[in-house]
Amino acid sequence: MPLPRLACFAGRSVRSLEHALNMNAGNFPGEVAKRIDADVLAFEASKVTEASVVSTGTNGKTTTNNLIASCMERAGHDVFCNRAGSNLEAGIITALLDSRTAPFALLECDEMYTRFVTPKLKPKIFNLINLFEGDQIYRFGTMDRIYDAIAQALNDLPAASLIVVNGDDPNCQAVLERVTAPHPVISFGIKDAAPDDGADAFEGARCPVCGAELDEDDYHLRHYSQLGRWSCPSCKSAAPALDVIASNIREVPGGFLIDIAGSTEQLGGRDFAVSDVLVPCTGLYMVYNLLAVRIATALLGCPAKVFRDVVATFDPKNGRLxxxxxxxxxxxxxxxxxxxxxxxxxxxxxxxxxxxxxxxxxxxxxxxxxxxxxxxxxxxxxxxxxxxxxxxxxxxxxxxxxxxxxxxxxxxxxxxxxxxxxxxxxxxxxxxxxxxxxxxxxxxxxxxxxxxxxxxxxxxx
Structure with a gap:
């Protein structure tokens, strides 16, 4: 038996045993497969016949990833997905252990592990949804380590791979400043004021171009933490123009109604517009998640009605909401x-x-x-x-x-x-x-x- 097939067989056997023992088959089956063949993920990537999507970021990557998967399944497609949130390389290997093929793989990945995963998966879409300092400093010491790791992952993507990035987050823009390989980019964000704009503390941020510290006065619109429309007083750089936006955000019982608009010339003028999307959560973070979901699912061929219906009835079953x-x-x-x-x-x-x-x-x-x-x-x-x-x-x-x-x-x-x-x-x-x-x-x-x-x-x- 060829080595990668043996690795997958061993991983599947361990996963079956864990399921029989009512254990969560997360990283361990993938770790077993990886010990047998260090490049087993590259072999598994061949099981994906159309496109892989990798989502990363500090907060919300599990919800974003699972919503993309639910949309594609509702649209009638078979998918691979690490729904339980096991997002290290071993967990992603576990999600792909099946002997079947599927048109799509929707996979969340830990920020630091993107540099190991993307060269093997070669995703067509890479979602960078946010980066918050509070979660990263105690894990990795500095934000620069995170920026460099994700930039390395993006530099290793195929040239045609699309980067979908939160244009309201200067920390995400700091990653793009370090990417040297040319890739098409779609920036998403929130247009105009939204409920509770700037209601929580400003976490602090640096200009992604010159590194100067940004403060609250450097934002003409701040949604929460460091997310918003910023401009640097030192080098005069500013938040990028947004390709896909959420606007007309209205509070309703238990959540928001939003409109999504936008099109991109580099993708043949594809239209992402969909109105009156019910967001079943009263946190603005979910609006950002849904923008990334809308872009990915639209590019993968999911109808707008399916997207709207799945979002309104989303039941995560993983402790998130x-x-x-x-x-x-x-x-x-x-x-x-x-x-x-x-x-x-x-x-x-x-x-x-x-x-x-x-x-x-x-x-x-x-x-x-x-x-x-x-x-x-x-x-x-x-x-x-x-x-x-x-x-x-x-x-x-x-x-x-x-x-x-x-x-x-x-x-x-x-x-x-x-x-x-x-x-x-x-x-x-x-x-x-x-x-x-x-x-x-x-x-x-x-x-x-x-x-x-x-x-x-x-x-x-």
Missing amino acids: QEYAVGGRAIMTNMAKNPVGFNQNIHMALKYPEPYAVAFLMDDMVECNGDYSWVDGIEFSMLHPAVEAGVPVFYGGEIADPLDRALSAAQITAERADTVADVLAKLADGGSRKLFVIANYHALERVCAELDRLQATTKQS
Whole structure:
């Protein structure tokens, strides 16, 4: 048996065993295959008959990737996809282990691993959706390491590969400044003001051209964190013109309605327009995600109606914006792994029009090496009006002390609860309040497993 086929066979065998043991087959089957053949991913890429799409970025790559996959499946296509979020090279290998072929592979990839994955996959579309400093500094020391890694990945793409990039993010533009290979580029962003523009803290950014520090005064429109329309006072460079835009953003119960417009001459004048898209989330980050989804799916031949329908009814089933019902109580989970993510989730909860409670659960992030000072950047003070109005706030998990410190510093009264069951036991309201559970990546899997059990027990009783 040729080496790559042996590697795939071994990986599939390990994956089948993990499934039989009710284990999540994430990175390990791919790691086994990779140990047998270090280039097995290049072999697997041949199973994709039409196009691969790679999505990367700090926040939202799992949601973006899975929405693209759901759109293409609804349009009648078979796909490969690492839906569970295993986004290192081994996890991507696992997603492609099947012996079948498929026209499309929709794959999210960790930012630093893009330089290993893209030369083997040769994706036709590369999505760069955002880059936030809070999540990167404690992992890699400097943003420059991230810029260089992604730029290397883009330089290794085939010349015809399309780069789809967040034009409102100067950190993403810093990557493009380091790309020397010519590629077609589509920039997306938000036109005009949107609800809650600039409502959370400015994370800080540098001009991607000259490296000068940008501050809030250097934006004529800031949506959140460093995302918006900036201009550099030092070198006079500015945010790029946008090819595809979200506009006419209107708040509706539980989310937004948006219009998407734009066309690109370099792609034969292809039109990306679609109006009245229901965004089932009150965080502006989801609008950015959907712009990347619209561009990729349109280029892959997904009809606008399918895109609109899938987005409006999207059920992720991976803990991101996932809905549960336990004992008559509505519960929604979402992931946050940096201050920007936590802040956007807090914004989302604050907009809920009916009684609710919020729980922040965080387990050990080994890559932090015990340094959780970044938690102090979470704007828990935004919860003041809600707490004064009687909204209960809980915190807990393996790493509860930093949350306790930051909540106390913000003068937010919160109660310790390490599990969802603990939270539910302390909520003596008969299930009338919706519970928002905001968990970091390391806590989310066990939170969802706990909620699956609680929900199943409720249905049986």
